[in-house]
Amino acid sequence: MKAQVKWIGDEMFAGISESGHTIVLDANAGSLAPSPLENVLISLGGCSSVDVISILKKTRQNVSDCKVEISGTRVDSVPKLFSDIHLHFVISGTNVEEKHVKKAISLSADKYCSVALMLNKSVNITHDFSIIEC
Missing domain, CATH: 2.20.25.10 (N-terminal domain of TfIIb)
Incomplete structure (x- = not known):
């Protein structure tokens, strides 16, 4: 590449x-x-979202929407690297099971998302989620 x-x-x-x-x-x-660092957050969110949706589809969850809200905290010294990044997934759908969302996010973070796997060597990345029934 x-x-x-x-x-x-x-x-x-x-x-x-x-x-x-x-x-x-x-x-x-x-x-x-x-900015380049905003793009890092966007890339992380995009990579993770691709995995989460793919995994949820494979588990036959009826997902109609997925949004991830990403917040990054940077250190005060130069270079102003990220110290922490938090991803909050908002999954919308019908009868979406919490256990499947939790597993999908975990698999993305720990196994599939290349961006997360590169970043988590030096950045504390955390996740949570909410499910909206529709």
Whole structure:
């Protein structure tokens, strides 16, 4: 897998994936696009959500929506690395069983999500969830 990052002006950069997709990054406190560290949170949430939905589908849970709210805490010293990241999954559906959601999140965190597995070597990553019946 390869990627490229190209400076496009001021503190703006274009990230171009090997598959030809482009994302804009803004190092100026994310005023025009996500900052690189915001993108790390988004990538973690995306990776985890893919796993959770896949696992819930395999366990035949009737899921209609999945949202993950991600909060990161950074250290005060430079470089301002993440010390803690928390993911709160909000799963909507009909008769979705708590045990299956808990297992799906655990499998993602401990076995499948490449982003989480890379980050958790230096970041404390926690999870919880709520289920909305609809």
